[in-house]
Amino acid sequence: MLAGKRILLIIGGGIAAYKSLELIRLLRRDGAAVTPVLTRAAQEFVTPLSVSALAGEKVYSDLFDLTDEAEMGHIQLSRVADLVVVAPATADMMARMSGGHANDLASTLLMATDTPVMIAPAMNVRMWDHPATQRNLTVLHMDGIRVIGPETGDMACGEHGPGRMTEPADLFRAITAALADGPLKGRRVLVTSGPTHEPIDPVRYIANRSSGRQGTAIAEALRDLGAEVTFVTGPADAARPQGVRVVEVETAMQMREAALAALPADAAVFTAAVADWRVAQPSDQKIKKSPDGLPMLDFVENPDILAEISQMKQGRPALVVGFAAETQEVEANAIRKRTRKGCDWVVANDVSPGTGIMGGTENAVVVVTEAGAETWERMGKGEVARRLAQRVAEALG
Template sequence: MLQDKRILLILTGGIAAYKGLDLIRRLRERGAAVTPVLTRAAEQFVTPLSVAALAGEKVYRDLFDLTDEAEMGHIQLSRSADLILVAPATADIIAKMAQGRADDLASTLLLATDTPVMIAPAMNVRMWDHPATQRNLTRIAGDGVAVVGPNDGDMACGEFGPGRMSEPLEIVAAVEGHFGPRPLTGKHVIVTSGPTHEPIDPVRYIANRSSGAQGTALARALVALGADVTFVTGPADVAPPADVKIVAVETAHEMKDAVDAALPADAAIFAAAVADWRVASASDQKLKKSKDGLPVLTFAENPDILAGVSQLATGRPGLVVGFAAETHDVVAHATAKRARKGCDWIVANDVSPETGIMGGPENAVILITDQGSDPWPRMSKADVATRLAQRIANALG
């Protein structure tokens, strides 16, 4: 997909610059040539030597380099690339782009180019949420700059929220999508994500520990491959992805109705952790402690959304994928679930507490199909999403 494409990669000064090293490797694996540019601040996090070794090309650092500037090197650099990629893109470089400033090599390249530009923002959550940053992003988006991410997650400063740079494979998928053709263009995919909350009374509910991170990452990966995604999400911890149709729900019944309304679809991916049961008659008032003892809760079974879509007589998506979070006998339980539900694939994982997977940043899945089980190594949820999205694209053909 990226064979013979030239990427001008600008690394700016944030802790996420270390991901730039892996990003270079991933781009080169796919045939791209990477010309790196480091800001002075970026050199506080990665060395020119390590960047040059991975890129296999000279690192450019100075605007006023006598050798390069004898031939107006900053103009040549900005025009010879097929794409300029800024990763990480700090709040500072985004502000410079919005204001049209050119006080160093990186900002001068960005101002002097007519080449497409893509950025992967990375910054503290407060900086990301600040009105000035959001104004700047709106400005550069209006100028045609493509934006990848950021993700929600833990940050080096100890805070949590949006501002974490997208993972290298997510960025690579966006770069591949830029050059197209994207294999899922014209395909409609439904993705469910997050937990459901089943009310007990107005202040209490039944739920599980799902963060929604895997479903969100999968939706992003599908969009990067060109899919039109309807994203049906329960009350997740992570922010929903961009460029999808978001349908926010609370309960399993609401999720079922939203999925039914989103049909028809070419594929339906059920990554949500739907509560199996609900309180049959939720109280409309807060339940109080009583000297008469504990309240008695009567449970009812929730609708089986995965089975319902898998077993549609008409209008069934061409590919239906379920998820199975298990704590023991993972393959056996997931294989039985696939047969019972009637879906095409099951993505199974071990969520026992010692794995740290439920609500964590990584996943280790086993893909169950009619061909058997395919265990994948433990990797980030973004990497799982990228790999699964490509398998989905291959299956839909």
Template sequence: MATAVHGKTILLIIGGGIAAFKALELVRELRRAGAHVLPVLTENGARFVTPLSLGALAGEKVRSSLWDLEDEAAMGHIQLSRAADLIVVCPATADLLARAATGQANDLASTILLATDTPVLMVPAMNVRMWLHPATQRNLATLRGDGVTVMTPDEGEMACGEFGPGRLPEVPAIMAAIAAQFGDKPLAGRHALVTAGPTHEPIDPVRFIGNHSSGKQGFAIAAALAGLGAKVTLVAGPVHLPTPVGVSRIDVITARDMAAACEAALPADIAVMVAAVADWHVATAGQKLKKGGGAPPALTMVENPDILAGIGHHAQRPALVVGFAAETEDLLANAAAKRARKGADWIVANDVSQGVFGADATHVHFVSAAGPEDWGASPKQAVAERLAKRIADHFSP
């Protein structure tokens, strides 16, 4: 770890939360690892740690005001925003995340984040309800779409007495995330094919058959794989999500479109088939179907191509094929059978009878030849990061 950060300059922005005291330990560890730390303390952050302690640990003047003439003369906020190899926001409060996501510049911290072209690592910490709130999740999606790396908070008891995701990750985990910004990309040189979202199967020129898949899990996996250095081709059904940074996106509508796009994307080293593909399409009518006062029109169903099985048994089969199983009963038995039947190496299975589609969290089981592993309930981003790491470990010598 010392090798990764040694000689690097880290600009550390400390937000206003009870977890701010851990930022002092982070400064100490960064200095021990040979990093140079430029501390920026927000007004609310100063309610939890003092500029004196922070400056003493960092060995640098603590900057906090956008309007300090001496600081601006020595190193203005624009220069400061570009003086580091990495900007770390720890703790990244809900307020700081919101202001960064919406491009505000009303204090030194937010102005630095808006003016920088330096990589940014956000380390969130907040109440569980604030973390899970749709507004925070939208802000996270925006930041990640803008190329900001956001760590997943730990789960546990909080200072407020509530329990759940929102705790600041422990300092060793933060150090590892910082080191990863400078370290090797374990999937560099690998091509990953990822599918995401639903498919829409037309009934007539107006109507279609579809499902509730939001695409969030597949997009998160594509982003996580790209973050580990993979070249990622994302074949996306009809969803309204920003394309992850570093990912090549192909938009499709139907299962047949998706199958053709996947075929065209081969060869690949990795295939992660997350999309909720419709099993059937309708032999469509050329005109809009209308009510005629009698029985409803009969719909002739035609089986769609099985994309996962097609990849799993392909002549150009990727070295690692991962499928997803959305089940409503007999979860593990169905997932194991699907893995064998479709030629997948791994299956990630979840029970979708409990309203998983469109949600930001899920409860998955990882099924391989070694048997099932219960990964528990966690945010979809955490599932993506865990799966991407598992894939990277699979290809490690």
């Protein structure tokens, strides 16, 4: 699939640099040409010889190489690729990219290119969570940089959390999707998924039975059509989609913040089963049984994320799709929901206990649009996702 494509691979200086060797192998095996660039720090983790041997090309690292720069080599390198990939993208690299620095070959290439850029962040969890990194991430998204990962897991430093570089096979799939000439190439889509957990005290919470399977399938189907997908998910059971940007949240308030941060987008698909209410004042200690009777919990409404984004005056996605989980009058409730929320489409399903749909692998939906209601037969959630993604592509033209 990548035959004839050229990837400019910038390898940053982190322990995850070793993964770039496997990524080069996968890209070459699929027919891509890989031009490698190593930062000075990257050479502390992988050698130019090993990178060059796998890529079958010269390794570039020096901005002031007299031979290369006699013909403005950094300009040439930045323009001939079909995609620029930074893997791993360290905290320092992200900071320099967001600040527009050009003080070495890698940062100069990134400043001089008019080619799409994809980065795979990798760093310590505290560095990833630092406000400066998150600000830089926001700027990079605004600049149109495609961000893949990071993943959550154990780190070389012994800590656990988000910050692991996306695995080479998953990054390879993301690169393939980015270079695919699908109908959604160049489009940005927001997908929310899973349940939310609203805390009662440190050990209890309010939740629902959403597995997140349908949201994951939709994100993957949109990715396969070439879209750049931001996937905002609550604590779902389903595996996270690969080749998309994943944002993990827990509560409805956090999901709202993440969804707004993912804008602007061409389309937004709200599959998440967001809790309607939360406890007004969650206890900071476990609530104990008391001879005085049951505890009194005061509830407040959660933000209506679908309605808020559907009714935005500025920056509203061109297409907003809501989901409705119903147990009665599915079509009638979906029609009313579409009008009430102000979204373009509502995809509704019957989640009554006997259907096995909520948490299951199949779905049967009614798609409500301005033109009316259309009933789809029961099918796998993957097929529902593919049909819906195709409809999104058609709607966006």
